[in-house]
Amino acid sequence: MINTEDWQFKFLLREIKKSSKIDVEMYKENFLRRRIGIKMRDRGIESYYEYAKLIKDDEAELNSLLNTLTINVTEFMRDKMPFECFKDLLLPQIIEKKEKSGSRLIRIWSAGCAYGEEPYSIAICALEFLKDRDEKYTFSIYGTDIDKNCLKNAEIGIYPKKSLKNLSKWQVINYFYEIDGSYRIKDEVKRVVKFRYHDLTNEETFSKFFDVIFCRNVVIYFSEEQKRRALRNFYDSLLNGGFLITGRSESMLPSFLGKLKAINTTEKVYQKFPFRA
Numbered sequence: 001m002i003n004t005e006d007w008q009f010k011f012l013l014r015e016i017k018k019s020s021k022i023d024v025e026m027y028k029e030n031f032l033r034r035r036i037g038i039k040m041r042d043r044g045i046e047s048y049y050e051y052a053k054l055i056k057d058d059e060a061e062l063n064s065l066l067n068t069l070t071i072n073v074t075e076f077m078r079d080k081m082p083f084e085c086f087k088d089l090l091l092p093q094i095i096e097k098k099e100k101s102g103s104r105l106i107r108i109w110s111a112g113c114a115y116g117e118e119p120y121s122i123a124i125c126a127l128e129f130l131k132d133r134d135e136k137y138t139f140s141i142y143g144t145d146i147d148k149n150c151l152k153n154a155e156i157g158i159y160p161k162k163s164l165k166n167l168s169k170w171q172v173i174n175y176f177y178e179i180d181g182s183y184r185i186k187d188e189v190k191r192v193v194k195f196r197y198h199d200l201t202n203e204e205t206f207s208k209f210f211d212v213i214f215c216r217n218v219v220i221y222f223s224e225e226q227k228r229r230a231l232r233n234f235y236d237s238l239l240n241g242g243f244l245i246t247g248r249s250e251s252m253l254p255s256f257l258g259k260l261k262a263i264n265t266t267e268k269v270y271q272k273f274p275f276r277a
């Protein structure tokens, strides 16, 4: 016989489907329970039935839930080009500016980092960039996410072979140890990345100033208001002239176009205006 909690859970999934037209039942039940549980705890709600009533009347909450239900699909150097753009186009400009200011610290934020593949990819690019240079620069890379389980795994840094498919053989050998068919990121890469919990739909800024922010494939299901909040957060967290890289299929809100100027429309790279520090 189906128990009350299971019945309420099924009821909630039907409500989500009715309100959003997204069939969330395609996701694994454990995954759904974990994600929905996070949202319920945030709102101080204890039953699936109560939460179903809330999302029926509160569109922002529904959008926020849908966002957290987007699977944590990611891989090293996902889409490749944004990382090449970061290494070949952005880093030389950043270094040139640092030379003038005398600063030796480069800060990067990977917002919505899932299991850590994105911030570790950024770290690999940074190490490769520095390899043939004499200058001593320090990279500080932050990976943040709303999913604590992702963050825990990101800190451990062990990955299946398939998530490394965009890396060259050389990169795999140089930056990973192979252990029983899985790949552990080396300490050299790990050392430059810190993981933190952070919710982009929250008002709170991250209280650091960044040279580059990556936020790719995260805000797709955000409501316009939530997206505005995230963009405001990014804008406030960037140094003047700092760069924001979004997902290829994502669009910039028109109200930010004067403040975050598109410098690469294919890879969706924006620069904070004014460009000078």
Ligand SMILES: C[S@@+](CC[C@H](N)C(=O)[O-])C[C@H]1O[C@@H](n2cnc3c(N)ncnc32)[C@H](O)[C@@H]1O
Pocket (backbone or CB within 6 Å): 067, 068, 070, 071, 072, 073, 074, 075, 078, 111, 112, 113, 114, 115, 118, 144, 145, 146, 147, 150, 198, 199, 200, 201, 215, 216, 217, 218
């Ligand atoms: C599809 S993954 C993207 C990972 C990586 N950025 C990439 O492009 O490969 C989306 C990630 O965003 C996270 N996320 C969703 N809502 C968030 C929020 N409000 N604040 C921070 N992270 C969030 C999810 O937990 C998930 O790990």
